[in-house]
Amino acid sequence: KQEVTQIPAALSVPEGENLVLNCSFTDSAIYNLQWFRQDPGKGLTSLLLIQSSQREQTSGRLNASLDKSSGRSTLYIAASQPGDSATYLCAVPLGKGTASKLTFGTGTRLQVTL
Amino acid sequence: NAGVMQNPRHLVRRRGQEARLRCSPMKGHSHVYWYRQLPEEGLKFMVYLQKENIIDESGMPKERFSAEFPKEGPSILRIQQVVRGDSAAYFCASSPPQGQGANEQYFGPGTRLTVT
Numbered sequence: 001k002q003e004v005t006q007i008p009a010a011l012s013v014p015e016g017e018n019l020v021l022n023c024s025f026t027d028s029a030i031y032n033l034q035w036f037r038q039d040p041g042k043g044l045t046s047l048l049l050i051q052s053s054q055r056e057q058t059s060g061r062l063n064a065s066l067d068k069s070s071g072r073s074t075l076y077i078a079a080s081q082p083g084d085s086a087t088y089l090c091a092v093p094l095g096k097g098t099a100s101k102l103t104f105g106t107g108t109r110l111q112v113t114l
Numbered sequence: 115n116a117g118v119m120q121n122p123r124h125l126v127r128r129r130g131q132e133a134r135l136r137c138s139p140m141k142g143h144s145h146v147y148w149y150r151q152l153p154e155e156g157l158k159f160m161v162y163l164q165k166e167n168i169i170d171e172s173g174m175p176k177e178r179f180s181a182e183f184p185k186e187g188p189s190i191l192r193i194q195q196v197v198r199g200d201s202a203a204y205f206c207a208s209s210p211p212q213g214q215g216a217n218e219q220y221f222g223p224g225t226r227l228t229v230t
Contacts, residue, residue: 032217043205044157044221089157093217101147101159101170102207102219 002027002094004105012111013080021075021108023090028068031100035064035075036089038107044089047075080112116141118208118222119188126228127196135191135225139208146189147219148181151203160204163189196229203227 003026013019023033032051036044048057048064050073056065063076073090087107093100119138127133139146148160150173159173163183174181178196183189193200203226207219 034218036221041226043223044207046218046220049218091157094159100217101162101173102149102157103159104149104157106156 002103004103006105006108010109017080018078021088023073025071025092028071030092033073034091038087082112085111120206120222120225124226133193133196135204136188137206138188143208144211145209146183147207148191149205198229201229
């Protein structure tokens with residue numbers, strides 16, 4: 001059974017800092033890994049998807065890395081801004097096929113202060 | 115290209131009533147997933163459907179819950195005889211057919227169900 005854990009559970013940083021969010025998974029036979037952002041009372045916004053054959057993906061100030069063998073992924077946020085405040089979730093598919101249900105991590109609640 | 119649409123956004127039901135949640139996937143997407151987020155908990159998978167087929171319902175409670183994705187129209191998640199424990203945010207996601215789009219799931223804004 002796949003279990004996904006995120007550390008830390010909550011994080012508060014001043015504006016401008018670079019930060020790293022961690023995601024670990026117990027079964028390394030994953031097809032891909034997806035990072036999402038969820039604002040309070042809102043839906044999920046997909047940030048980055050890393051295929052199992054890739055080691056990292058970048059989008060703007062976000063960089064996600066994937067190390068399948070160690071069962072870990074990190075989301076790096078450069079020059080954080082108050083608008084980055086949200087809960088960040090990582091998720092992996094449970095099946096081996098290209099379309100499969102996701103197992104979500106527990107989330108990291110980020111607050112960026114002025 | 116509109117994103118995943120869900121309605122209603124908020125739904126209030128009394129105990130014992132029925133709740134119907136609708137999800138329209140993104141254009142061209144043939145896979146629909148339903149997830150539930152209980153208060154202060156993470157998202158949990160409920161059911162995965164393709165047009166007219168339930169592919170995986172391993173996360174659905176055995177009683178009172180059902181889902182469909184008809185040939186025409188939105189996917190429906192139906193909860194009969196709701197109880198207070200059904201109060202949660204229900205999210206729908208869609209993804210393109212296999213072999214396209216790298217299996218990225220796109221989520222709707224969710225329906226927040228409150229049972230009084």
